[in-house]
Amino acid sequence: MAQTDADKTGQLSSVRRAFNILESIDESDGIGASELASKENIPKSTAYIYLKTLSKTGFVTNNEGTYRLSLRFLEFGGRVRQKRELFQVAKEEVEALSERTGEVASLGVEEDGQRALLYKSEGADAIYDKIPTGERTNLHWTALGKAILAFLPPERVDSIIETHGLPKLTEKTITKRSELLDELKIIRNRNYSIEDEERRTGMRSIGVPIRADSGSVLGSISLTGPMSKFDDDLIKSELVGEIQNAVNVIEIKYQHY
Template sequence: MGRTSNRSVERAFALVDELAENGGGSVSELAERVEMPVSTAHDHLQTLVETGYVRMEEKEYQTTTRFLEVGHRQRHRLEVFKAVRDELETVAEETDEHATLFVEEADQAVILAVQEGPDAVNLFAYPGARMPMHAVAPGKAMLASMPTDRVEAIIDRQGLVELTSRTITDPDVLFEQLEEIREQGYAVDEGERIAGMVCIAAPIFDKNDRVRGAICVCGPQSRIDETRRDEIADVVQRAANVTQVNLDYV
């Protein structure tokens, strides 16, 4: 009975993930896309409609903003989000670029908050977006702050998928870079997830020296030369330190 119930939940979330990733569709289209019998897909979709998480319009199913409500409430419960809100806005204003707060969840780097400076490019970055930790500066900043055995476990589970020609796919190279990140206090991603973009991130620690997230600034490679990288690195490190102090009072 328990396994059957679990399988039912898995199938329902497979439909939710498909709707979120690739948009709406009819019951037959969705069933085909997730390789599920039409009758089973119909039952799960009807339940999701009844609970308010999915709606049907013109014979197509779509997710509702109920998921946004759930995520928004959870975000406001996280201490690191409360501690960084004002500081993230300051980072965006000082750098004129795209500033984000990341946390680690289920072995991935997840955007928790976004602030755009006056010159920020459109990165289609939004709260809840998930990325491989090894391919983004904030992910590497957090990995560098974790014990080696935990990093190895994340690599074993997630792999080192190649997103661009510059993505690190060799574990030895990654560990060498993580050591360098620990020494300098910040991480850099040079086109490793998005070609032509440079991202610089610093880890956020709490009073017990546990990594709680990372603050990141991203901008076009043409705007972020070596001198500006040093300036941005100073900004994100200072912001991470202020956030660490704020965490004690949340």
């Protein structure tokens, strides 16, 4: 039988290390073999072999010994997103929402117990921190994530909390399970979530779930802006209605896609 480098967990250690190295390259503004060896605690010769191999695949570029991630990741990410039915039916509505409100409109989905940012559109008056499309974060940090969490089956919510925990990001981040469950109940009753500086100080976000005919949650849409602008009156009188209108159109389109 052919030998592999699988460890006791049944995982290929070389593959896992390759992805760890890709993450290290991503975290650095260009990295060389020596720096990577130190960062990953591996011999420089091993670091060089990994970098050279990844460069040959086209996923990493080499400029005189400095390695960076290549645009092939953008190509693959674009293909993955294009295959999502929700993206196909929601894209135009997200853009229209940001144009009407002048704010940042975002589309999120749950993947592996985290919020994945599928698409965003920045309106003319938007104030935003340039979060990249595709970013994954804990669900309980964001309006997008909480709007999704609120409509997942209870056992799925429990599993997500057990796997990812409730880590703190700001002074207002929810870190207690009982507090989060109370918040999710409120979200279910009013059908929208509020991210109140729980991820970024000074910023607020409102999220509305997108649901299938069966009632299952497909994803969510949000609007994001500064606390000074996104006060309770504006949220209730205007922003929630704008998002819900967009969601209604998306849900109808999804039914007939």
